[in-house]
Amino acid sequence: MSDRSSAPGGLALIESLVNTLDIETTADSLGTADNLERFGITEADLPRARELRESLRAALLAHAGHAPHGRVTPLGELLARAPLVVAVDARDGAAALTPADGGPLLSRVAAAVAEALVAGTWTRLKACEAGTCHWAYYDRSPAGRRRWCSMQVCGARAKMRRYRAREA
Ligand SMILES: [Zn+2]
Numbered sequence: 001m002s003d004r005s006s007a008p009g010g011l012a013l014i015e016s017l018v019n020t021l022d023i024e025t026t027a028d029s030l031g032t033a034d035n036l037e038r039f040g041i042t043e044a045d046l047p048r049a050r051e052l053r054e055s056l057r058a059a060l061l062a063h064a065g066h067a068p069h070g071r072v073t074p075l076g077e078l079l080a081r082a083p084l085v086v087a088v089d090a091r092d093g094a095a096a097l098t099p100a101d102g103g104p105l106l107s108r109v110a111a112a113v114a115e116a117l118v119a120g121t122w123t124r125l126k127a128c129e130a131g132t133c134h135w136a137y138y139d140r141s142p143a144g145r146r147r148w149c150s151m152q153v154c155g156a157r158a159k160m161r162r163y164r165a166r167e168a
Helices: 013-019 031-040 043-061 075-079 105-119 151-167
Strands: 083-089 095-099 124-125 136-138
Touching: 013 031, 013 043, 013 105, 013 136, 031 105, 043 083, 043 105, 043 136, 043 151, 075 105, 083 151, 095 105
Parallel strands: none
Antiparallel strands: 083 095, 124 136
């Protein structure tokens, strides 16, 4: 689906991390061999990676104006533990915030947030309003007011529920 194309730049890392959990079926793919490699983590890192994932989800829900989906460690608290440095390219002077510690997942996420802040894209990464979904998506709508991961799936379901509520 075109409205599920991945987020730009480093936000794609965050989007794919958040979307390793399917809330409706509770299927969690974070611990698969592919994902351990993709996120640069080991089995031992899974509890902290899951904590980070849900803190991110709460921040993405907040971007869309929604309350957190549960009790989570505030994302800022986690990211404060990720050292970033300003790296400057000697050839053209271009500067970027990069992980100071070789880039474990937490630092890569922090760098991705910093990059998105500069690009003005951070608050466009949101989580779907539907309680059975909360899927991460990148809001490409002109006004930036999209509420669902997919109008065809969650948007249609929400409309149907409102319609039924009116009928009752
Ligand atoms: Zn959804």
